Amino acid sequence: MGRPQKTHRTRREKSVNTRQALREAALELIDRDNSFDGLSLREITREVGVVPTTFYRHYPDMESLGLELVDDSFRTLRELLKVARQSPVETDDRIRRSVETFVTYVRANRRHFQFLARERFGGVAAIREEIRTEVRLLQSELATDLGRFPVLNKWSTDDLNMMAGLMISAMIGIVEQVLVNRRREHDDSALIKVAEKQLRLILLGTPAWRSKPVTD
Amino acid sequence: MGRPQKTHRTRREKSVNTRQALREAALELIDRDNSFDGLSLREITREVGVVPTTFYRHYPDMESLGLELVDDSFRTLRELLKVARQSPVETDDRIRRSVETFVTYVRANRRHFQFLARERFGGVAAIREEIRTEVRLLQSELATDLGRFPVLNKWSTDDLNMMAGLMISAMIGIVEQVLVNRRREHDDSALIKVAEKQLRLILLGTPAWRSKPVTD
DNA sequence: TGTACATCAGTGAACGCGCGTTCACTGATGTAC
DNA sequence: TGTACATCAGTGAACGCGCGTTCACTGATGTAC
Numbered sequence: 001m002g003r004p005q006k007t008h009r010t011r012r013e014k015s016v017n018t019r020q021a022l023r024e025a026a027l028e029l030i031d032r033d034n035s036f037d038g039l040s041l042r043e044i045t046r047e048v049g050v051v052p053t054t055f056y057r058h059y060p061d062m063e064s065l066g067l068e069l070v071d072d073s074f075r076t077l078r079e080l081l082k083v084a085r086q087s088p089v090e091t092d093d094r095i096r097r098s099v100e101t102f103v104t105y106v107r108a109n110r111r112h113f114q115f116l117a118r119e120r121f122g123g124v125a126a127i128r129e130e131i132r133t134e135v136r137l138l139q140s141e142l143a144t145d146l147g148r149f150p151v152l153n154k155w156s157t158d159d160l161n162m163m164a165g166l167m168i169s170a171m172i173g174i175v176e177q178v179l180v181n182r183r184r185e186h187d188d189s190a191l192i193k194v195a196e197k198q199l200r201l202i203l204l205g206t207p208a209w210r211s212k213p214v215t216d
Numbered sequence: 217m218g219r220p221q222k223t224h225r226t227r228r229e230k231s232v233n234t235r236q237a238l239r240e241a242a243l244e245l246i247d248r249d250n251s252f253d254g255l256s257l258r259e260i261t262r263e264v265g266v267v268p269t270t271f272y273r274h275y276p277d278m279e280s281l282g283l284e285l286v287d288d289s290f291r292t293l294r295e296l297l298k299v300a301r302q303s304p305v306e307t308d309d310r311i312r313r314s315v316e317t318f319v320t321y322v323r324a325n326r327r328h329f330q331f332l333a334r335e336r337f338g339g340v341a342a343i344r345e346e347i348r349t350e351v352r353l354l355q356s357e358l359a360t361d362l363g364r365f366p367v368l369n370k371w372s373t374d375d376l377n378m379m380a381g382l383m384i385s386a387m388i389g390i391v392e393q394v395l396v397n398r399r400r401e402h403d404d405s406a407l408i409k410v411a412e413k414q415l416r417l418i419l420l421g422t423p424a425w426r427s428k429p430v431t432d
Numbered sequence: 433t434g435t436a437c438a439t440c441a442g443t444g445a446a447c448g449c450g451c452g453t454t455c456a457c458t459g460a461t462g463t464a465c
Numbered sequence: 466t467g468t469a470c471a472t473c474a475g476t477g478a479a480c481g482c483g484c485g486t487t488c489a490c491t492g493a494t495g496t497a498c
């Protein structure tokens with residue numbers, strides 16, 4: 001009423017909101033039941049409460065929306081990892097706390113992770129490839145990070161990548177477990193303990209590494 | 217012509233074949249492009265070369281067919297593992313050879329694994345749950361097997377399960393890599409080396425296990 | 433500040449299409465006598 | 466061995482439905498003067 005600057009932008013804001021609402025409706029519907037390529041344009045617009053043709057004002061087709069969902073999902077994940085990377089290094093229970101943070105984060109963003117898990121091998125090739133590219137990127141970043149640790153700074157790039165791949169496989173396994181139970185209040189402590197142990201077991205192997213494998 | 221016993225059964229055989237052909241067509245179409253719930257009954261019957269209504273002579277709905285595909289996929293996998301379990305124990309390069317066998321097997325049965333990978337988080341709840349149940353079963357069997365090794369026979373059931381879970385996560389990661397490259401003649405040797413190293417790294421950690429984690 | 437014009441998000445009718453499912457049918461095979 | 470009947474996999478027409486996409490439209494907001 002008395003806010004000219006705000007009402008000034010109402011129309012544009014609404015359009016931005018619709019665009020975002022379309023993505024959120026897609027996430028919601030995927031989480032609720034379907035896979036992305038079992039999802040119809042009309043379902044999405046119906047969920048948002050606009051007419052089907054409005055969809056085309058924002059995306060040329062479903063695939064574009066899907067690719068943007070991949071970007072959304074990884075953008076937030078990258079932010080988490082960036083913060084984690086900058087946090088004070090090497091407290092005693094660093095592993096435990098990292099796992100806790102990660103699991104909490106997955107639960108807070110379950111629809112994004114649900115989407116990634118479902119579409120990583122889903123029916124739309126372009127989306128699969130985009131996800132795969134991002135995961136590979138994450139893996140090589142993790143490999144670089146690992147190389148900075150004293151125990152690992154003599155390792156070859158290949159071996160660092162191998163270890164990063166194993167850690168990511170383990171974490172994907174954990175993500176899957178988190179997703180199985182959809183309740184937000186679910187007690188994840190058992191899950192966190194197992195994940196922590198798995199990472200610890202991997203790390204325990206590192207001092208002994210190359211004692212034998214280096215010969216073949 | 218001169219084989220009465222065989223022509224005797226032609227009709228029945230044909231029906232068995234159609235039933236199987238429906239499942240194979242579904243696998244083929246899923247491998248080619250779609251996810252299961254983006255797949256239509258008509259596509260499947262079209263692929264087989266029968267009229268859509270024929271489908272109902274064999275399955276009440278698509279979900280039943282999907283569940284049978286899960287059974288098919290795990291039945292063959294179980295057979296592989298059974299053979300592996302009975303094979304002569306403890307040769308020096310046991311890990312390497314197990315990984316080789318496994319990767320070769322995944323390639324030979326890629327459509328089944330493609331199906332499992334795609335539907336493990338796919339849009340059909342009943343199928344997801346069936347797959348999850350089977351994987352959990354596999355994990356507990358592996359945990360039992362692990363407990364028979366000298367290094368591990370003092371481990372708690374929880375810890376054996378933790379380790380089995382980690383190994384399965386690693387192998388699922390490997391399966392995914394195999395599936396990315398669809399060519400049957402693809403050279404998997406690099407992949408096999410990485411998988412072997414990952415398992416070796418896990419095993420290297422086992423002697424040191426419990427030196428510290430047991431206290432918390 | 434006021435007016436005239438451009439932009440563009442959202443509308444609603446309409447289209448042709450492939451879908452799952454029903455139904456009554458056909459005709460080959462299996463079974464009883 | 467021959468005949469009469471039951472079974473049942475596969476057929477083909479028909480149905481109503483939700484789909485993606487087109488089109489000309491409306492009307493609020495932003496911009497130029």
